[in-house]
Amino acid sequence: MTPVSPERLIVLTGADGRLGSRLAFRLAAAGGRQRLLVTGRGVAPRLPDGAPLPESEVTAIPADADTRALTSAFAGADAVFLVPGRDRPGRLTRHRAAIDAAVLAGVRHVVYVSSIGVAPDAIASGARDDWRTEEYLRGTDLTWTMLRTSMFHRTPTFAVYDESSGSGQNALLRAPAGRGRVATVSHDDVADVATAVLLDEDPGRHAGLAYHLTGPEALGFDEIAATLSEAVGRTIRYVPQTVEQARALFYRSTATEVEDWITQCQAIEAGVLARVSPDVGHLAGRAARSFEVWLDDYPAEWAHLRLPSVR
Structure with missing residues (x-):
């Protein structure tokens, strides 16, 4: 793997969740510098001996953090890994607040965890919210990558x-x-793909692309x-x-x-x-x-x- 630039800071939202914590370990193992955002009673991932992950700082934010709070949390970041909120109503509002904060903080690239089947009239309610979030992100000057996932194995x-x-x-x-x-997918596979995208020394390679992640x-x-x-x-x-x-x-x-x-x-x-997609294999190797x-x-x-x- 190409050495990771120490100048690049990656912010992980949902770092206390199954996906975010897996990604945090992978970025740390690769030498990536990261800021882990945790909410509520969440706990940031740590090494087995209880030590913090190397090159990682932890920032606690409220679950309903507004644009101002998120702008501060995103300060200095080159990229933001954005996981969707769990609860509605207010899920789409929180997504837009995070995207606005990324713009205000000068973030270059947002990697959004979306879902397969996104459309304004999607059958799945989450996919409808993801479509609206994708459209909002496309309307900014940010570069972006969509990780559209299937249902998780769990x-x-x-x-x-x-x-x-x-x-x-x-x-x-x-x-x-x-x-x-359904071609269910593992959290590990999505985390591996996110690692490949976020640590790529040529972020433009993934700009404007939507990957479909399945088993x-x-x-x-x-x-x-x-x-x-x-x-x-x-x-x-x-x-x-x-x-x-x-x-x-x-x-x-x-x-x-x-x-x-x-x-x-x-x-x-x-x-x-x-549909079974080859994208995990292509990106995770x-x-x-x-x-x-x-x-x-x-x-x-x-x-x-x-x-x-x-x-």
């Missing part, structure tokens, strides 16, 4: 529930996705359930849901979380997330990780699916 594991009848050995993967297929194969939810069954050692069956059933199942989640989940599943049913490989690499992420006797 997501379907939280739609698995134990059956309420029978022996109790089986479980159901429930989702309003019909027989659609190596598109699976139906029945295949995802079968792969999970093999990993956890018990049967998990996929049961397609109606929208009404999905809303009833996720009654403990916020309205935004439920809407994002349901509409993403509807996009899967419509075939929006079925290796094949994308499959769902099966991810299960083997991260057993703690799906340990909640194991029966108590085999945990």
